[in-house]
Each structure stands twice: as structure tokens, then as C-alpha cells.
Amino acid sequence: MAYFDKILVANRGEIAVRVIRACRDLGIRSVAVYSDADEGALHARMADEAYRIGPAPSSESYLSIANVLDAATRSGASAIHPGYGFLAENAGFARAVEESGRTFIGPSAASIALMGSKIESRRAVSDHGVAMVPGTIDALTSDDEALRMASEVGYPVMLKASAGGGGKGMRYVASQAEMGSALRTTRAEARAAFGEDAVYIEKFIERPRHIEIQVLADGHGRAVHLGERECTIQRRHQKVIEECPSPVVDSDLRERMGRAALRVVEAARYRNAGTVEFLVDTDRNFYFLEMNTRLQVEHAVTEAVTGIDLVVEQIRIAAGGRLDISQSEVVMRGSAIECRVYAEDPDNDFLPSPGRIAALAAPSGPGVRDDSGVYAGWRVPIEYDPLISKLVAWGPTRDDAIRRMRRAVAEYRIAGIRSNLALFREVLEHPDFVAGDFDTGFIDRWLARRRTAAGEPLSVEDRDLALIAAAVSHARGRAPANDRPAPVSRWKHEGRPGSSGPERSR
Numbered sequence: 159m160a161y162f163d164k165i166l167v168a169n170r171g172e173i174a175v176r177v178i179r180a181c182r183d184l185g186i187r188s189v190a191v192y193s194d195a196d197e198g199a200l201h202a203r204m205a206d207e208a209y210r211i212g213p214a215p216s217s218e219s220y221l222s223i224a225n226v227l228d229a230a231t232r233s234g235a236s237a238i239h240p241g242y243g244f245l246a247e248n249a250g251f252a253r254a255v256e257e258s259g260r261t262f263i264g265p266s267a268a269s270i271a272l273m274g275s276k277i278e279s280r281r282a283v284s285d286h287g288v289a290m291v292p293g294t295i296d297a298l299t300s301d302d303e304a305l306r307m308a309s310e311v312g313y314p315v316m317l318k319a320s321a322g323g324g325g326k327g328m329r330y331v332a333s334q335a336e337m338g339s340a341l342r343t344t345r346a347e348a349r350a351a352f353g354e355d356a357v358y359i360e361k362f363i364e365r366p367r368h369i370e371i372q373v374l375a376d377g378h379g380r381a382v383h384l385g386e387r388e389c390t391i392q393r394r395h396q397k398v399i400e401e402c403p404s405p406v407v408d409s410d411l412r413e414r415m416g417r418a419a420l421r422v423v424e425a426a427r428y429r430n431a432g433t434v435e436f437l438v439d440t441d442r443n444f445y446f447l448e449m450n451t452r453l454q455v456e457h458a459v460t461e462a463v464t465g466i467d468l469v470v471e472q473i474r475i476a477a478g479g480r481l482d483i484s485q486s487e488v489v490m491r492g493s494a495i496e497c498r499v500y501a502e503d504p505d506n507d508f509l510p511s512p513g514r515i516a517a518l519a520a521p522s523g524p525g526v527r528d529d530s531g532v533y534a535g536w537r538v539p540i541e542y543d544p545l546i547s548k549l550v551a552w553g554p555t556r557d558d559a560i561r562r563m564r565r566a567v568a569e570y571r572i573a574g575i576r577s578n579l580a581l582f583r584e585v586l587e588h589p590d591f592v593a594g595d596f597d598t599g600f601i602d603r604w605l606a607r608r609r610t611a612a613g614e615p616l617s618v619e620d621r622d623l624a625l626i627a628a629a630v631s632h633a634r635g636r637a638p639a640n641d642r643p644a645p646v647s648r649w650k651h652e653g654r655p656g657s658s659g660p661e662r663s664r
């Protein structure tokens with residue numbers, strides 16, 4: 159059964175290829191759009207039809223609502239899948255698609271707008287009884303109010319822009335002496351970046367993990383959660399490695415986080431696939447952070463473990479279909495890891511490494527999936543995110559998945575451009591990674607240590623990071639991170655099933 163005759167994919171690269179594949183699996187015609195920089199790109203070649211939507215700068219192509227809608231008119235597509243990034247979380251785009259008489263494959267414009275405002279989403283979610291990071295519910299109106307709220311929740315705090323998210327527009331505030339200038343710079347940056355300067359305060363959660371719950375909701379009152387993804391391994395707020403399940407989430411915590419995520423779905427009257435992000439502290443308390451109203455980059459680890467095709471479900475739901483999966487039918491089997499393969503140079507501060515791919519051999523074999531957006535001979539453009547593929551390895555256990563990922567990374571050959579593959583080889587052998595013992599500072603601390611070990615001076619940014627890490631360790635009566643052996647993290651014990659650690663999340 160076909161749900162739509164023809165779907166336009168308003169995106170590029172590996173995610174456009176991923177959606178085109180789902181269309182083909184469902185017998186639906188696919189329409190690609192491409193900029194001048196993407197003429198001959200894999201997604202444009204794979205789709206049944208492809209339409210040029212403008213010059214290389216995304217503001218004049220992939221971000222142009224008018225140009226995307228024009229391609230929809232030219233092709234006769236009756237639905238639009240936005241992928242992630244670009245227009246995926248633009249409420250105005252979702253509205254414009256619906257007003258043009260087409261279906262937006264995603265949530266309503268109202269849900270996108272609600273979750274796009276971190277202040278409004280915090281209010282809606284707290285009204286539904288979901289635990290969130292202690293802090294302000296309303297936008298701060300004065301320096302005095304900020305100082306009062308911050309001393310109420312206790313320093314250090316995070317100052318966050320309501321229009322921010324994903325690490326954008328946030329600032330660490332150690333003490334009241336820093337509050338005045340932090341408010342001014344955060345507001346000014348938010349105004350420049352988002353055109354809106356509302357800010358709020360959250361208590362700073364130390365050494366958290368970033369764990370998110372995948373949800374599916376059909377808009378007819380049915381909703382399920384598909385367990386969690388562990389997304390703690392990040393560099394500068396970019397995820398690097400994700401996994402499903404998390405090594406620290408047992409079935410009890412999963413059930414409680416899943417129920418909380420479904421309350422967020424209710425609060426947003428959410429429809430389609432979405433992700434509810436939580437911070438999890440070292441005592442395994444979890445706090446709502448934000449909801450991503452789109453398909454995520456890392457969705458494939460959930461697919462590997464649940465066997466559910468999230469893009470197919472998105473299309474079915476958008477076509478008005480009922481969710482035919484009940485919560486008890488969601489079964490998590492085995493363990494999956496994703497490595498984001500980037501065209502970037504780890505030896506040159508991770509600068510993008512665009513250029514012609516001279517040779518390419520992607521891994522395959524049992525339990526390995528490579529969602530790529532490139533091919534040999536293709537020139538990776540400089541204009542866009544340099545993600546070239548997402549490598550996923552599945553195994554019956556986490557150790558099996560790690561070994562498989564090591565094998566897959568070793569099989570991978572990319573010539574002509576630099577990539578971050580060599581880093582994965584090292585991280586996948588790191589004892590703390592293998593033990594599942596890490597927090598959000600893992601990659602930065604590891605890279606800093608690795609560079610000083612190689613005799614390189616630290617960059618100003620890395621030196622600041624190291625100083626902050628040392629200060630935090632000192633304040634907590636620990637040895638600085640550079641002094642090995644590091645103290646054994648509480649994660650090591652509390653993550654273990656059967657551990658008798660305190661369970662305080664509610």
C-alpha cells in the first residue's frame with residue numbers, strides 16, 4: 159500500500175538518501191532537491207526525480223521555503239519530508255507546507271513552535287509532571303531576578319537562551335560575580351543568532367550524561383517510546399558516538415524515562431517521530447532538557463535494536479495511519495553503536511576537509527550498516543555539514559557491538575580527503591569507553607590529554623577546558639583529570655544492573 163504517490167525530500171546527503179530508500183521500500187516515488195554545490199550528489203542521483211533549488215549557500219537553496227515549495231509544485235509531490243537540520247524544525251515551513259495543500263512529514267507547526275521555545279516547553283512539560291532541571295519557569299526580566307533565582311537554585315548555574323538548544327546560546331555561570339556580564343553576553347548572542355533574547359536559569363548538572371528517548375505518536379492518541387539512546391560522547395556539542403541501549407540504563411530506569419517522555423508527547427500534543435532529551439546525573443536522576451521535533455541523525459541505532467523502521471513509521475503516521483505498534487511489542491534486542499564519519503582533519507583542529515573522494519570502500523557484512531551520502535569521485539562541498547556517513551554496528555551484547563564496530567572501522571577506506579576514522583579506532587579501545595564509564599567531558603579530556611602527550615601545546619580553548627575541569631575536580635576534592643589514575647567514576651558502579659545505588663528520579 160502506498161501512502162503518498164510522491165514525496166519530496168527537502169534535504170541533502172546521507173539523510174536524504176535514507177528517506178529516499180524508505181520511499182522506495184514503500185513503493186513511493188521520491189523527489190530530490192539540490193543546490194549548485196550538489197549537482198551530481200548521491201541523493202540527487204538516487205531519487206526518481208531531482209530539481210535544482212538554488213545556488214550553493216543554504217540560505218538560498220535548502221533553507222529557502224519558496225524554492226522548496228516551488229520544486230514541490232514542479233514535481234507534483236504531495237508530501238514533504240524535511241530530514242534533520244535545514245527546515246526540519248522550522249514551524250513556518252511546516253505551516254507553509256500544510257497551507258500549500260501538502261503533507262508535512264513531521265509534527266504540527268504548533269508542536270514545533272512550542273518545543274522551539276525552551277521557556278514555553280519547560281512550562282508545558284512541568285505542568286505535566288515531568289522532572290526537569292531545577293531553575294526558572296518564566297523568562298528572566300532583570301539582573302536582580304537572575305541573581306535571586308540563581309542563589310535559590312545554587313551556583314554554579316547555566317544561563318540558557320529560550321530560542322537556543324543543542325548547546326547553542328548557553329553559558330556556565332560559576333558565581334554571582336559573573337552573572338551580570340553573563341546575562342549581557344548571552345542576551346546579545348541570542349538576539350544576534352535567534353532574533354530573541356529571552357533567557358532562563360538552570361542548575362548546573364555536573365558530569366551529566368545525555369540520554370534521549372525516541373517516541374512515535376500517531377496523533378490519534380496512540381504513542382509508544384522506543385527506549386533510549388546514549389549520546390554522551392560529544393565534542394563541542396556535536397555528537398560523535400551514539401549507542402542504544404545506554405550502558406547505564408536498566409529496564410526500570412528505561413520505563414520511568416519512557417513514561418516521562420510520553421508525558422512530554424501529551425504536553426506537546428505531539429504527532430510523528432520525536433526525541434525527548436534528558437540529562438542524567440551521577441545518581442541516575444533524570445531531568446527533561448528539550449524535545450527535538452524531528453528524525454535524528456542517530457535514529458539508526460534505535461532501528462537496529464528495535465527492528466522498527468522509523469522513516470517508514472513517519473510516513474505512515476503522516477498519511478493518517480494508526481500506529482500499529484503497542485508498547486509491549488517494542489522489544490529491544492542486542493546493542494548498537496553509531497560512529498559519525500566526518501570529512502574533517504583531527505590533526506588540524508577538526509577543520510572540515512572538503513574535496514574529491516579519490517577512493518572509497520565502505521564496510522559491510524553481518525551487523526554492519528553504513529548510511530552514506532557520498533561516493534568515490536564525488537567532491538565533498540565546503541558549504542555544508544561535513545558528515546559523510548553514519549556507521550552502525552549491531553551485536554547481541556555491547557561488547558559484541560564494540561568488536562564489530564572495530565572491525566567495520568578497520569574495513570573503512572576513504573582516500574583523497576581527511577576523515578575522523580582514526581579517532582574511532584582509538585576511542586573504541588579506550589578502557590573507559592569499553593566500560594561504559596564516561597560523561598559529557600570524555601572526548602575533550604581525552605583529546606587534551608592525547609595532545610599534551612604528543613608534546614603539543616594546548617589551544618586557548620582546550621587550555622580553558624582543562625582549567626575548568628581541574629577547577630571542578632579541585633572543588634570536589636579530586637585529583638585533576640590529567641593526573642592518572644583518575645578516580646573511579648560513580649557511573650561504573652551505579653550503571654550496573656543490580657547495583658543498589660539510590661534511585662531518586664521521579
Ligand code: MV4
Pocket residue numbers: 291316323324325326360361362363364366367368389390392395437447598599
Ligand atoms: C546542561 C549541562 C549541565 N547543566 N544543562 C549541552 C547541549 C545541550 N543539549 C545541553 N547541554 C548541557 N546542558 C545543565 N543545567 C551540560 C550540558 C553539556 C552537555 C550536555 C550533553 C552532552 C554534552 C554536553 C557537553 C557540555 C555541556
